[in-house]
Amino acid sequence: MRHLLSIDDLDRAGIERVLDRAASFAEVAGREIKKVPALRGRTVVNLFYEASTRTSSSFELAAKRLSADLVSIRAASSAVAKGESLKDTIATLTAYDPAAIVIRSPHAGAAQLVAGWTDAAVVNAGDGKHEHPTQALLDVFTLRQKLGSLEGANIWIIGDVMHSRVARSDILAFTRMGARVTLSGPPTLIPRGIEALGCSVEPTLERLPEADVVYVLRMQHERMEEAYVPSLREYAMRYQIGTSRLLPHQLLMHPGPVNRGVELSGAAIDSPQALINQQVEAGVVVRMAVLYELLAGAGATAARGVPIGTLETRAVAAA
Secondary structure (H helix, E strand, O other): OOOEOOHHHOOHHHHHHHHHHHHHHHHHHOOOOOOOOOOOOOEEEEEEOOOOOHHHHHHHHHHHHOOOEEEEEEHHHOHHHHOOOHHHHHHHHHOOOOOEEEEEEOOOOHHHHHHHHOOOEEEEEEEOOOEOHHHHHHHHHHHHHHHOOOOOOEEEEEOOOOOOHHHHHHHHHHHHOOOEEEEEOOHHHOOOOHHHHOOEEEOOOOOHHHOOEEEEOOOOHHHOOOOOOOOHHHHHHHHOEOOOOOOOOOEEEOOOOOOEOOOEOHHHHOOOOEOHHHHHHHHHHHHHHHHHHHHOOHHHHHHOOOOOOHHHHHHHHHO
């Protein structure tokens, strides 16, 4: 794996390899000393053109726990605010010889462009309405920890699919792992032809009791230039997930941040069925696994002329 720009960069075996690696890092995370020396001497750059709490902080922790040198850049406090182009920013950063660049951008395809401008490994931390592959991986990891396997699981994704990069990556990842995915939400927020990704669409929540997992999406007001729903109150009446809509066996997920009282009720967020905190916890170890696989895994070390197993043995020994 040279870059991680889309879930399509990973087949099922590749996803399982990343998740198995994440599981090994989860064990290390429970120790007093949480660091391994796998990326010592390597530099990871976090370049975020959009506000972020969970993704940016978990990538920062992931790089530090792998002993990498970390440079975190926010567009608002960089030369970008003075009009510097993305290409020129990447040229500047590439001069520092980073091993990896993690980028979040409001523009679809930005990560793909960056991959063509640098020799560093590039990780897509969310590009516009396109994809968010590491979120999908941590979602699969969370469910695998809870269910053991996604094979045959019935997963419903509910809400603002139109503006959700998470939904697109999750559909690809969940179906690749053997789950059945159903989308539901206002017709104005379900993209036409999205069934081509391998999912089905239900306009109402009448069949929601069939779901094993209820994955709720945030209403992304910042990306909406039109009135997609009559009002948030009407949206909440029809599509909000509260404890009255959840069955005891159903698991609840949300990528965050949550609009309390809109897509989820407060009681649902705080219910024992909610895996939202587990998703946040999974973010660090899964992103550690992604950076490791890109920079120190067998494929990466072979491509760079490093004997396969050298860095892996060092990391395992430290763990």
